[in-house]
Amino acid sequence: MDVFIEKQDRHHRLSFRGSGDRLLALFDINPETVILVKDGQLITSDTMLKDTDAVRILSVISGG
Amino acid sequence: MRCRKCGERTVFSSPALCKDHFISAFEKKVYDTIDRYKLISRGQRIAVACSGGKDSTVLLHLLQKRGYDVTAMAIDEGIAGYRDKTLAFLRRFCFERGIPLQVHRYQDAFGASLDHMMQRSPRKPCTVCGVFRRYLLNRHARDFDLLALGHNLDDEAQSILMNLLLNNRAVLSRLGPKAGIVEAEGFTPRIKPLYLCREKEVMAYSFIQNLLTDFTECPNIVDSFRAEVRDFLNDHEASHPGFKELLVHEYLSSLPRLQRQAKDSGDLEPVGSCSLCREPSAAAVCRACSLKKEIRVSSPERQGA
Ligand code: SF4
Ligand SMILES: [Zn+2]
Ligand SMILES: [Zn+2]
Numbered sequence: 001m002d003v004f005i006e007k008q009d010r011h012h013r014l015s016f017r018g019s020g021d022r023l024l025a026l027f028d029i030n031p032e033t034v035i036l037v038k039d040g041q042l043i044t045s046d047t048m049l050k051d052t053d054a055v056r057i058l059s060v061i062s063g064g
Numbered sequence: 065m066r067c068r069k070c071g072e073r074t075v076f077s078s079p080a081l082c083k084d085h086f087i088s089a090f091e092k093k094v095y096d097t098i099d100r101y102k103l104i105s106r107g108q109r110i111a112v113a114c115s116g117g118k119d120s121t122v123l124l125h126l127l128q129k130r131g132y133d134v135t136a137m138a139i140d141e142g143i144a145g146y147r148d149k150t151l152a153f154l155r156r157f158c159f160e161r162g163i164p165l166q167v168h169r170y171q172d173a174f175g176a177s178l179d180h181m182m183q184r185s186p187r188k189p190c191t192v193c194g195v196f197r198r199y200l201l202n203r204h205a206r207d208f209d210l211l212a213l214g215h216n217l218d219d220e221a222q223s224i225l226m227n228l229l230l231n232n233r234a235v236l237s238r239l240g241p242k243a244g245i246v247e248a249e250g251f252t253p254r255i256k257p258l259y260l261c262r263e264k265e266v267m268a269y270s271f272i273q274n275l276l277t278d279f280t281e282c283p284n285i286v287d288s289f290r291a292e293v294r295d296f297l298n299d300h301e302a303s304h305p306g307f308k309e310l311l312v313h314e315y316l317s318s319l320p321r322l323q324r325q326a327k328d329s330g331d332l333e334p335v336g337s338c339s340l341c342r343e344p345s346a347a348a349v350c351r352a353c354s355l356k357k358e359i360r361v362s363s364p365e366r367q368g369a
Contacts, residue, residue, distance in 0.1 A: 041075070046077065058279070
């Protein structure tokens with residue numbers, strides 16, 4: 001899976017299957033502070049993700 | 065998770081709504097806030113304080129969509145690599161939608177950019193930035209009936225908790241969707257139509273409506289008290305969902321009492337004006353003028369003077 005964390009401006013490659021919530025927990029990210037995007041679409045964090053998915057994690061908190 | 069209204073795939077979880085129902089619920093929440101708190105009367109001219117960030121862009125979009133008379137007002141502090149990017153986005157946005165845009169620059173008003181000022185001042189950038197930004201917004205908003213701010217529910221929950229922790233009753237009495245209960249001369253009333261929208265909702269809406277610029281962060285951002293309170297609230301929200309909304313709603317129900325107390329204790333004395341720039345100020349010299357003197361930048365241009 002390819003995970004792009006916008007705030008870090010970084011891609012992470014990892015083997016992962018499970019919910020968006022579990023993915024966020026893996027990166028120690030509070031779901032309240034981000035939105036999840038898959039294939040250009042907003043998804044909720046209970047969505048089940050596959051190893052072949054590319055997910056973007058966008059920060060909700062504005063920068064200054 | 066399925067939309068609680070139609071059973072389609074959800075884009076938002078609290079409440080669980082599909083894309084179309086989320087959009088209509090979000091817009092309804094903003095317009096209901098405007099109507100319920102009587103924020104805007106027909107025909108009023110509104111300056112929207114815009115940074116190019118998601119909150120003010122969503123606000124501008126929604127106010128224009130409902131047919132209000134809006135002008136975008138941006139402050140260019142002169143923060144290289146940050147504000148130039150967000151303002152480029154805002155310029156394009158306003159151009160494409162035919163929204164008038166005013167950009168007021170520190171360089172023109174104070175003779176130096178924030179970056180430049182920081183080379184000669186030991187002060188924290190955010191202190192200087194905030195004082196000068198409020199000064200310029202206040203002065204230029206005077207040509208309008210209202211100044212609309214993109215403050216969302218998270219911003220307000222942070223302000224409420226910060227001022228509770230500091231026991232700052234005077235400030236507490238002045239928060240709310242229609243800010244500033246002093247009808248002081250020289251102050252354009254400030255309104256916050258996104259008052260009841262969580263930051264995450266604003267972000268989701270701006271993503272769906274394609275109102276987002278690339279993520280950029282001010283290089284001066286530091287670990288402030290606000291950031292500490294924000295992180296606390298978000299952590300708490302994760303374990304106690306609904307807490308931020310509860311805090312803001314409890315605050316709103318106490319607001320009439322806080323306002324009465326502030327009035328009785330004289331915290332709301334009418335403000336005078338600065339002896340140097342004649343802008344409204346409680347002190348003889350306003351904070352902008354004293355900071356300006358301290359940093360030794362040239363005098364703010366006077367409107368019509
Ligand atoms: S983070 Fe500080 S310096 Fe940067 S825009 Fe915000 S208030 Fe100004
Ligand atoms: Zn639906
Ligand atoms: Zn002054």
